[in-house]
Amino acid sequence: MTPTPEWSATPKGEATASRILDVALDQFSRLGFERVTLGGIAQAAAVSQPTLHYHFQDKAHLWRSAMLALAAVIAEEERLMDAARDMPAIVQLRMAMRLFLQISWKHPALGRIVALEGMAGGERLEWLDRHLIGPRNRRLAQIVREAIAAGDLKPFPPEQLVITLQAAAAGVINLAPLLRAGFGVDPEAPAARAAHDDMILEAVLGGFLTEKSRATREQTT
Amino acid sequence: MTPTPEWSATPKGEATASRILDVALDQFSRLGFERVTLGGIAQAAAVSQPTLHYHFQDKAHLWRSAMLALAAVIAEEERLMDAARDMPAIVQLRMAMRLFLQISWKHPALGRIVALEGMAGGERLEWLDRHLIGPRNRRLAQIVREAIAAGDLKPFPPEQLVITLQAAAAGVINLAPLLRAGFGVDPEAPAARAAHDDMILEAVLGGFLTEKSRATREQTT
DNA sequence: AGATTTCCTGATTTCATAGTCAGGAACCGG
DNA sequence: CCGGTTCCTGACTATGAAATCAGGAAATCT
Incomplete structure (x- = not known):
């Protein structure tokens, strides 16, 4: 029923999803949300545009998922600061x-x-x-x-x-x-x-x- | 033939044009080129959307015209620095x-x-x-x-x-x-x-x- | 091998927005 | 008062991008 969670947890297409996230993070951060097109991300990640919708429901979800990659970085920083x-x-x-x-x-x-x-x-x-x-x-x-x-x-x-x-x-x-x-x-x-x-x-x-x-x-x- | 130069030099609708430029500069600078819609600018400037096309051919011209308002500021700064x-x-x-x-x-x-x-x-x-x-x-x-x-x-x-x-x-x-x-x-x-x-x-x-x-x-x- | 799930795509729809155009109102100069 | 110009608008078109969907390939399981 629910094909995909916010971060695709399935072990199979993980490589694709991660590739998409890399591209998305880069583009979103350079250009901002609206300047980025799903078609552009798809092309740079060498997949078709609907694939983005398969792994991440819509553009907003994709944005948040990309940001969550950064959350891990922040968490690690926090750990070091805590020490x-x-x-x-x-x-x-x-x-x-x-x-x-x-x-x-x-x-x-x-x-x-x-x-x-x-x-x-x-x-x-x-x-x-x-x-x-x-x-x-x-x-x-x-x-x-x-x-x-x-x-x-x-x-x-x-x-x-x-x-x-x-x-x-x-x-x-x-x-x-x-x-x-x-x-x-x-x-x-x-x-x-x-x-x-x-x-x-x-x-x-x-x-x-x-x-x-x-x-x-x-x-x- | 040529209804409007880059910066509308006509003395008549100057007030409108300047109002549009103010709004455009603000929005462009906060949101970036693509996030801004002509409709949004028109609404904030209390004119219809085609009016923007009347005074400034297209979105790119409007952007440049808005930037030129800043050029005056820079020029004045330069004058002071020169002194x-x-x-x-x-x-x-x-x-x-x-x-x-x-x-x-x-x-x-x-x-x-x-x-x-x-x-x-x-x-x-x-x-x-x-x-x-x-x-x-x-x-x-x-x-x-x-x-x-x-x-x-x-x-x-x-x-x-x-x-x-x-x-x-x-x-x-x-x-x-x-x-x-x-x-x-x-x-x-x-x-x-x-x-x-x-x-x-x-x-x-x-x-x-x-x-x-x-x-x-x-x-x- | 056959069945099932996962993963991905081409074709299509929907929608927002940039840009066009014909026409009308307001403002002239005579 | 009237022709002409400037200024502006409503209605429309065109385009590009997000989102949907049915279907097919590929992997996985039994």
Whole structure:
């Protein structure tokens, strides 16, 4: 009766479904929901368009299924952060930024999706907030609050601070096409990646540190 | 024969055309080209849908016309930057950031458009690079290069540095819906705006300054 | 091998939206 | 008051993309 759950749990056509999800995630994150056509995804995944409807009921389900692939990434991040729960807030924040950069390079779709839907608002943003980025952001804001209280971070509004850190860290990654078009630079080249990570941790995060914290920075590898 | 140029130059229906452009710019910048429907714009502008075709041939023309409204903003910015051409690069950069923040608050569409099309790539990004943001970005990169050479900025890749500064500065502004959904915070409230501007200039830009430059910062109002 | 389920497709329908067109109203200049 | 232009609209067409469905191939089981 019910041919397919949200994530196709059947062991057989799993390869096809996963291939579709990969393509879908990439396209949705670059172009946004409406710009993407099922025909386009089908073609890139080398299947027919109705196959998408077989594995995922409709476009909205496909979108959510693709997002759930990212949920696993977030969950893993959370696990690592949890392990560091007892360290000073500023150390946790630095670690969070390192993880954020790592994830952003490995799964650039996440940052793009957040940017896309975070600007547009609407129900997809609500969904993302509930299932993907909301808890993580609020946890980060809490860490920032503690780091400020400890005198390690300059006292700016924690929510804005968190979003600004993320926007700065993901900017160059998300806007890779712009860098290519405008500067002829490829930010995904290994050297550029390393320079970027340095820049974010050293200059951007560094800029938020208090003098006090700056002095004792060596603790935080 | 030719009823309408790119920007309707006729003095009569100018009010209507300008109303349409306002709505179009807002919607295009929030949702991106494909998500926007002419019917939606027409409704918001209180005209019929064919009216859009009367003033602007088709959707692509309307998009470009809407973007040209931003070109005036960029031109004015450029004029102000030109006036400061002989000041030290680091002072120019600080001024550029102030201007960027001002413009971003006043015309949030600009940052959103850049983010949207900068992630997607394609011909619209090419157009934007040529007509709107390319020259500005390259000029900024040049200023950064000079500021690094003068020992005022930490030596990170100028292109990435410029984009990161802008991404950080525009992040909270572009992602206002995300802040509302995730934190219940309104970044457009006057207090939040002031805090944000401080944060960008003090922490983010500050983080890129060398120790040397940091010491003599008072010159730069 | 035969039966059954899983997986996928071609053909078709439905629907939203971009774009067209003929005509009408409002606003002129004489 | 009247011809002409500018501005706008309702009704229509065309197109592209989402969704449906019957059917067939391929795998799996007995």
